[in-house]
Amino acid sequence: MNGDEPVFRKSRWGTSRYVYNADNPVGLALIVLTVVLVFVMLLLMGNRAGPFAPDPAPTPPATTAPGSARAGGGSPRTAYPWRHDEQQRPEHRSER
Template sequence: MNEEPVFVRSRWGANRYVYNHRNPAGLALIIIAPVVAIIAMICLHDSSRWSEGELRTAVRRGSEDLTGSTQYVSPDMDLATLIREVIQDSGAGPGLGLDVHREGKDGGRGYTVSTGDTGKRYCVRVTMTRVDPDSRFPFIRQDHYLTASASEGPC
């Protein structure tokens, strides 16, 4: 029977406990703990990167979620932040690392979505329809129905 404890006080001046290499359980913990930490780091790294399939799914789901929604926006407003949020909330991919920027073509309603992890780019086009078309103030910020469509390639 082994009388050595699993944890012993450190002899390096600090008042802390360390694994005891003379105990078989302590020795196993000395070997297993770094292996588990390395595997966890590898898994976390892989889950923080976008794949092409995840980006495609996130952009399509985000544009579907945006279609039919009512937003308090103005026609000249940049919707890049709104598009980034719906794509991040789609449930596909890590969510972080999206680059969404407005393109000047087609009336300024096209937004190119990409990431640094993939070479793919997607175009999300957004159209707005005022909820109250008879408003006396058509150019101020008000509720709009949004319709979004996604296609592969930049806008």
């Protein structure tokens, strides 16, 4: 290994890309570091760990106190302003 070699050199495949130079100690360290990082990331992805872990399950909603609107097990009806039920509509008295 020669420390005078460049860290990057042109690819021999006829492209204008640069690759790590294994003849330089820094280039060799970059090659080893890249291989180790890729291997660790693949392990994390395969085990669904670290940043690839699924989101935790959502917690169930808190239970309501007895006697509240939901105590009977059914859900209360929501009153929407565009929904006119007979029970919610006030008596309309026309004066003639």
